[in-house]
Amino acid sequence: MSSALRPSLGRISVLGVGPAFEEGRWPAKAVVGEAVPVWATIFREGHDAVGATLVVTAPDGTTTTRPMPCEDFGMSLYRASTIPSVPGDYLFAVEAWSDPVTTWHTMADVKLHAGQDIQLVLAEGVAVLERAAEQPGRPPAEARVLYGAIAALRDNRLDPEARVAAAMGAKVRSLLERAPLREWVTRSAEYPLRVDRERALVSAWYEMFPRSEGARYDADTKSWVSGTFATAAKRLPAIARMGFDIVYLTPIHPIGTSFRKGRNNSLDAAPGDPGSPYAIGSPEGGHDAIHPDLGTMADFRAFVAKAGKSGLEVGLDLALQCSPDHPWVTRHPEWFGVRADGSIAYAENPPKKYQDIYPLNFDRDPEGLYQAIREVVEVWIGAGVTAFRVDNPHTKPLTFWERLLGDVRATHPDVIFLSEAFTLPAMMHTLAKIGFHQSYTYFAWRPSATEMGEYLTELAGASSYYMRPNFWPTTHDILTPDMQSGGAASFASRAVVAATGSPSWGIYSGYELVENVARPGVEEHIDNEKYEYKPRDWARARRLGIARLLTTLNETRRAHPALQRLRGLTVHPTDNPAILCFSRHVPADESPTGRADAVIVAVSFDAFHEQATTVTFDPAAIGLKGGRPFAVEDALTGQTYEWGEAFYVKLGPATTMAHVAAVRLA
Amino acid sequence: MSSALRPSLGRISVLGVGPAFEEGRWPAKAVVGEAVPVWATIFREGHDAVGATLVVTAPDGTTTTRPMPCEDFGMSLYRASTIPSVPGDYLFAVEAWSDPVTTWHTMADVKLHAGQDIQLVLAEGVAVLERAAEQPGRPPAEARVLYGAIAALRDNRLDPEARVAAAMGAKVRSLLERAPLREWVTRSAEYPLRVDRERALVSAWYEMFPRSEGARYDADTKSWVSGTFATAAKRLPAIARMGFDIVYLTPIHPIGTSFRKGRNNSLDAAPGDPGSPYAIGSPEGGHDAIHPDLGTMADFRAFVAKAGKSGLEVGLDLALQCSPDHPWVTRHPEWFGVRADGSIAYAENPPKKYQDIYPLNFDRDPEGLYQAIREVVEVWIGAGVTAFRVDNPHTKPLTFWERLLGDVRATHPDVIFLSEAFTLPAMMHTLAKIGFHQSYTYFAWRPSATEMGEYLTELAGASSYYMRPNFWPTTHDILTPDMQSGGAASFASRAVVAATGSPSWGIYSGYELVENVARPGVEEHIDNEKYEYKPRDWARARRLGIARLLTTLNETRRAHPALQRLRGLTVHPTDNPAILCFSRHVPADESPTGRADAVIVAVSFDAFHEQATTVTFDPAAIGLKGGRPFAVEDALTGQTYEWGEAFYVKLGPATTMAHVAAVRLA
Numbered sequence A, B: 001m002s003s004a005l006r007p008s009l010g011r012i013s014v015l016g017v018g019p020a021f022e023e024g025r026w027p028a029k030a031v032v033g034e035a036v037p038v039w040a041t042i043f044r045e046g047h048d049a050v051g052a053t054l055v056v057t058a059p060d061g062t063t064t065t066r067p068m069p070c071e072d073f074g075m076s077l078y079r080a081s082t083i084p085s086v087p088g089d090y091l092f093a094v095e096a097w098s099d100p101v102t103t104w105h106t107m108a109d110v111k112l113h114a115g116q117d118i119q120l121v122l123a124e125g126v127a128v129l130e131r132a133a134e135q136p137g138r139p140p141a142e143a144r145v146l147y148g149a150i151a152a153l154r155d156n157r158l159d160p161e162a163r164v165a166a167a168m169g170a171k172v173r174s175l176l177e178r179a180p181l182r183e184w185v186t187r188s189a190e191y192p193l194r195v196d197r198e199r200a201l202v203s204a205w206y207e208m209f210p211r212s213e214g215a216r217y218d219a220d221t222k223s224w225v226s227g228t229f230a231t232a233a234k235r236l237p238a239i240a241r242m243g244f245d246i247v248y249l250t251p252i253h254p255i256g257t258s259f260r261k262g263r264n265n266s267l268d269a270a271p272g273d274p275g276s277p278y279a280i281g282s283p284e285g286g287h288d289a290i291h292p293d294l295g296t297m298a299d300f301r302a303f304v305a306k307a308g309k310s311g312l313e314v315g316l317d318l319a320l321q322c323s324p325d326h327p328w329v330t331r332h333p334e335w336f337g338v339r340a341d342g343s344i345a346y347a348e349n350p351p352k353k354y355q356d357i358y359p360l361n362f363d364r365d366p367e368g369l370y371q372a373i374r375e376v377v378e379v380w381i382g383a384g385v386t387a388f389r390v391d392n393p394h395t396k397p398l399t400f401w402e403r404l405l406g407d408v409r410a411t412h413p414d415v416i417f418l419s420e421a422f423t424l425p426a427m428m429h430t431l432a433k434i435g436f437h438q439s440y441t442y443f444a445w446r447p448s449a450t451e452m453g454e455y456l457t458e459l460a461g462a463s464s465y466y467m468r469p470n471f472w473p474t475t476h477d478i479l480t481p482d483m484q485s486g487g488a489a490s491f492a493s494r495a496v497v498a499a500t501g502s503p504s505w506g507i508y509s510g511y512e513l514v515e516n517v518a519r520p521g522v523e524e525h526i527d528n529e530k531y532e533y534k535p536r537d538w539a540r541a542r543r544l545g546i547a548r549l550l551t552t553l554n555e556t557r558r559a560h561p562a563l564q565r566l567r568g569l570t571v572h573p574t575d576n577p578a579i580l581c582f583s584r585h586v587p588a589d590e591s592p593t594g595r596a597d598a599v600i601v602a603v604s605f606d607a608f609h610e611q612a613t614t615v616t617f618d619p620a621a622i623g624l625k626g627g628r629p630f631a632v633e634d635a636l637t638g639q640t641y642e643w644g645e646a647f648y649v650k651l652g653p654a655t656t657m658a659h660v661a662a663v664r665l666a
Helices: A100-113 A118-134 A140-153 A160-167 A170-178 A229-233 A236-241 A297-309 A327-331 A366-382 A398-411 A425-434 A449-459 A481-485 A487-501 A538-544 A546-559 B100-113 B118-134 B140-153 B160-167 B170-178 B229-233 B236-241 B297-309 B327-331 B366-382 B398-411 B425-434 B449-459 B481-485 B487-501 B538-544 B546-559
Strands: A013-018 A028-031 A036-043 A050-057 A063-067 A070-072 A077-082 A088-098 A183-187 A191-196 A203-208 A216-218 A223-225 A246-249 A313-318 A347-349 A352-354 A387-391 A416-420 A504-508 A569-572 A579-586 A597-604 A611-616 A630-634 A640-643 A646-651 A658-663 B013-018 B028-031 B036-043 B050-057 B063-067 B070-072 B077-082 B088-098 B183-187 B191-196 B203-208 B216-218 B223-225 B246-249 B313-318 B347-349 B352-354 B387-391 B416-420 B504-508 B569-572 B579-586 B597-604 B611-616 B630-634 B640-643 B646-651 B658-663
Touching: A013 A088, A013 A183, A013 B425, A036 A050, A036 A088, A036 B425, A050 A077, A063 A077, A077 A088, A100 A118, A100 A160, A118 A140, A118 A160, A140 A160, A140 A170, A229 A297, A236 A297, A246 A387, A297 A313, A313 A416, A366 A398, A398 A425, A416 A425, A425 B013, A425 B036, A449 A487, A449 A569, A449 A579, A481 A487, A487 A504, A487 A546, A487 A579, A487 A597, A487 A658, A538 A546, A546 A658, A579 A611, A579 A646, A597 A611, A597 A646, A640 A658, A646 A658, B013 B088, B013 B183, B036 B050, B036 B088, B050 B077, B063 B077, B077 B088, B100 B118, B100 B160, B118 B140, B118 B160, B140 B160, B140 B170, B229 B297, B236 B297, B246 B387, B297 B313, B313 B416, B366 B398, B398 B425, B416 B425, B449 B487, B449 B569, B449 B579, B481 B487, B487 B504, B487 B546, B487 B579, B487 B597, B487 B658, B538 B546, B546 B658, B579 B611, B579 B646, B597 B611, B597 B646, B640 B646, B640 B658, B646 B658
Parallel strands: A028 A191, A203 A246, A203 A504, A246 A313, A313 A387, A387 A416, B028 B191, B203 B246, B203 B504, B246 B313, B313 B387, B387 B416
Antiparallel strands: A013 A036, A036 A077, A050 A063, A050 A088, A070 A077, A088 A183, A088 A191, A216 A223, A347 A352, A569 A579, A579 A597, A597 A658, A611 A646, A630 A640, A630 A658, B013 B036, B036 B077, B050 B063, B050 B088, B070 B077, B088 B183, B088 B191, B216 B223, B347 B352, B569 B579, B579 B597, B597 B658, B611 B646, B630 B640, B630 B658
16 A cells, blocks of 8 residues: 655645746746746645745855745736846746635634634634744744734734734735745746847847958959958948947858859859858868968957947857868868768759758767867857857757857856847757857748737747847848848838847848848849959938948847747737837836836838728737826837827838837826 | 857757647547557757657556557648557657668759769668668568669669659659668657557446435334435446446445434424435444435345446445544544634635534544545455546545546556546646546536537547546536526437537436426426435336437447547537537548548527537538538437538427537548
8 A cells, every 4th residue: 555656746836837848958038127927826726825926046056035026816826926146057946835814714704704713713823823933944023023922812902803813914915925944845846047148039130241341352453352340340330339239240250162152142253352251261271260361360360359349249250161272171081971872962952952062971070070169169258259150050960059158158157149040930949948148040031020919929928038039131042022122111111120029129221221122033132242342332312311220229128028038929900901000118126227118109111002991909018007108209210208008100211111119107 | 178068959959749748647548449649849950851660568567559640741841640459557758760761862853853973862762772771670671672672773774763753653652651761760758558448538427325216104113214225235237227227325334313404404403314425424424324214235235236237336425524423533633724722623615614524634643544544445346336426526626536536547457447527627627637537517507508618629628538537417416597597498409418518428227207496596407316215106217208318328329439529529600599510520530440430519598499500511620621501310300300511400499409410521
């Protein structure tokens, strides 16, 4: 008659603890200052009261606790938030316990009201409060308060109901909420929470090809002169003035000449064509080297320093592939695939061949290749790089990334990795779970207001605890049909959604100039910067208004905590499918300013016609009660409106494509 | 530069394995012969092919494998079913692996079609098939087939495409599906699967108070003479003829006299009132004793034997509470709660008092009380009881139940526990997870066709892997308003949904007589059998037709595997909210008969008026393609119909309240 099974639960049930993924094998993610809700399903047999405590262990091992109130009785759901104050690896657990004081107090109210068992009720109250007062670790000051309550229960001058009311006054209840009498404490497993610096969540990226900035055509020699780190650095103050945080450079390494691609992805490069910076490696070096046209490592460090002076971090492309001329090809042929004829395998997507690219093979010498890549990453971190935009991570083994990102995090916890994976959801989500700080998304392929609204809702939901989206309206690889056709209006509309729909977004240089002409038949720019120099006439940007818009959007993002969070987004119905309306909200107790914050975004997806709609707005989404109108101020136009449970907006290319309306909360 | 983290995934990603709950701490459940789908999210980097294998370890330690095909490429979802053939504790795991043969074959098709790399493609095919042929453990017969494929690839007389086609013929592909070349095999964790005998899923219960059956009023003595096991046994053949599997007896133990309840729950019992069998225990004994009025332990064993001869199992109520006269009260006061005045706590729901009941306190001497209850259960199992209907399990600690059910399962794996918990979902679901084989549900409180349809869908969904519903239209405690008002039509309608909506259902005796009069103000029968003898005139049942209906329903359940499963239920839209239509389906490869089976149920919830509707039927729900009509035969009326993607039904109290239509599948 011995028990065959180890019990799988404790005296009080505490189940369904979250946020947690795949049996806790990966941490939930947050940044410093971001509220992390923790939830659990808690219940017990019978009718006695239960309580719950959230226990958070900080990276230094110190433990803090807070009460975890019942949020939904019917669903047995308890919830509390924690706001981490330093980066590092946290643990959280939930303690569920029997609450004999509340059990007694509830019973006492009913019985005394019914005139039942009066002396017994009072005696039981004395007993339970004595247990509370005498529990180990109870500070004397608290015990004194509880003995005061006991004295009140014993005060014969009052009637029984008054004695209970006096005993269980606000002070005693507040004390017991803070420091309850807990019995049968049952602790959940511990779940990991990884806290990064704030930039891992909140960031505005600006992508550039450094060789383009300052490149010039020399009419005498009839050839191009590459831009350099020095000429590119001249652009940094303007990028900073637009409010960006990270300037991300496409690969800066030597470029191969074998099978070099020419303009517009042609197979035959003309003399002087600079080649794609993604065909990495030449006799002059590989991933740890700098293209001689751009300068030296000292020049790169100077670029990083100038960026820093403008308040910009520098991010680098990490494209783990090689040109046939990469030094690794001869020194480490075991790091590449081999065909049946003994040749090194180039990239293919049959029947397409990419003979200018040799993919790395991570299975032939995993340890050697890992250490080489680890050293490459160290070189750039050593030179001041604080972010990597990782090219096609989904074509390399997940085990490789998990190891690399884990190791880098252990030594350089501030370094941010952005995953450029446009592939199946399972892969994108798992890349985020195993360590990528940010993820490119399907944002560019959500052309309608309805699809975008659903996608924003999805990304602010369950995946928000591990995947941080970074919204890019265009990149050097992406120019979707809607962006090709809608002119500045499309560029404005998309920028607004990207900047306000996610705490991280990114802009590819040239966006200011509404560069929207595609190479026929493909969804990318004509005269793609990957294959040629592309110096730009920034003065022309002023007329188009996009640079001004980007600046305003980044200013607005900085001013509003609501735009710096992933959760707290609600899509509100409109009666016009061309217009999307969503609100962003952070309540006061989760806001770094201590004040609640809310922004309402209404944006048109029709670049050609004026569109109007009535928005059916749920004030509860921004913490307001219904009925009352509220004032908003549009950050884009400066205009103010009175909005409420229904409001009308008219948007179009001739006026404004969007409102980004800050709500004046009391 | 060492790796800080242990990798959390393998070379191929295998995640989201199910069915699994709460980190695998509880097993998924199935019964012998029931198909258990196992799923996993499987993917890898790049474009190379992956495959998956389901590995099932049976209770005797033997392992079987089967291919796990991709069900949804976009969601990276793989799935395969296993059908356990013996009861016991199984484990399952999923292996994901690189599939170099498929990778090569896919690439070869594209390249040869494009006329690319022909010699290389053929050479690579030879190499990969040689790896397949030479892999360790490959039986010589299989290797010969693969060498044949290699010879075909090398056959210069054919053109390259024909060589690949000849090499990868049906025989080779079938061999490789069964016994693939698997590389980088990554194995998931092992997940538990608990397999019970079939009765744990498929059962028809019949509840009776044995003292009522054969009780008679003696006009001479002006007092009642209790029914006995001997008189109650006379009813067994009729119960068996109606097709029930388990006859469940309300408590058969001595009944207390202190604060005994009288008729209709009155506080003052009249002399001769028998008392509630749930007030267990008197000087004549407690939970391990038999009420002397019913007979002796020998009489009980004779009852069990007679039941067995009729093909019936005997279930017993397990109501863990005591009357004040229970022997435990004096012998083990530590098994009860104590009030502040030293008295034993009776049951309360303030301000209501239940002074005839002492709840057990499981915290004061958990080990002693546990062993005593364990012994009680052993007594009844020893006497032939194979099922327990557990009264209010949610008022006892879950840890207690997990231990008891685990221990009983270890020694008596055939014994079934049915949880009578009508409480919050978290508690009901957790009782099922920790070991209860079956669960009462909210079935009685789903009065409309819409609510019932949603509930059936819910119960056939995610919870079906651990919670097996048992549908009861009424019990001795439950007579809902809709059952009070609708006469025989309501009783018929409810019986149809209970018998066909879940593989387990139960009927409380008297249902045949449409006993539907409630005690005013409460949702239970007037003259409740809990407080008095209730002999019934079964001859009268014939006229009402309900007994005939119950018989037909149980016959139909036995004839149709589709009605013996929890999954495979689909609700189909009707255009009349009074009519519910759902289908049940089991495909051929999951059916114990080897043939697909389908039943369509249409049932009216309006007991007063004729109702008609057109059903919008999805033929895919029963494995049919659209378009073609199909023949059905109504098990209730014997009539046949031709139905299709839309069909018309008319139901009402004057004709039939339901169709239970068996589909004639080809």
